[in-house]
Amino acid sequence: QVQLVESGGGLVQAGGSLRLSCKASGIIFEINAMNWYRQAPGKQRELVATITSTGSENYADSVKGRFTISRDNAKNTAYLQLNSLKPEDTAVYYCYAGRARLWGQGTQVTVSS
Numbered sequence: 625q626v627q628l629v630e631s632g633g634g635l636v637q638a639g640g641s642l643r644l645s646c647k648a649s650g651i652i653f654e655i656n657a658m659n660w661y662r663q664a665p666g667k668q669r670e671l672v673a674t675i676t677s678t679g680s681e682n683y684a685d686s687v688k689g690r691f692t693i694s695r696d697n698a699k700n701t702a703y704l705q706l707n708s709l710k711p712e713d714t715a716v717y718y719c720y721a722g723r724a725r726l727w728g729q730g731t732q733v734t735v736s737s
Contacts, residue, residue: 626650626726628719633731636709640735644704646719646728657722658695658702662715662733669718673704687713709735 632644646658657676663669673693674682681693692705702719716730 626724628721628726628728630717630719630728630731633717633733635734635736638710638735638737640709642706642709642733644706644717644719644731644733646702646704648700648702648721648726651721651724651726653700653721654697655723658693659720659722660693660702660704661718661720662713663718663730664712664715667715672717675702706733709733711735711737 629647655677659674660672661669662672672684675693675695690708695702714735716732718730719728
């Protein structure tokens with residue numbers, strides 16, 4: 625089955641941390657750039673971080689120095705480590721496989737002040 629499944633979201637206090645996972649199946653994971661997006665209520669979906677097939681990373685300015693994207697090709701999984709969380713990080717977080725043009729279902733992250 626071709627799919628991306630996110631996990632790891634939850635409710636956390638400001639300053640806390642979470643680790644999101646995105647498990648891929650049915651695609652050639654290692655050739656895909658993997659992306660994390662987020663969408664807050666009433667706002668457009670925005671790109672948070674990207675990791676290319678060769679491991680290069682890019683981040684939105686709003687998360688630089690706080691979030692880290694990584695991948696484990698042996699496990700067909702991408703990760704997003706979220707540190708120093710702020711209430712404005714509250715959103716549904718989605719992963720996206722670029723080459724496969726495949727979205728996951730999303731995982732909710734809620735940061736309380």
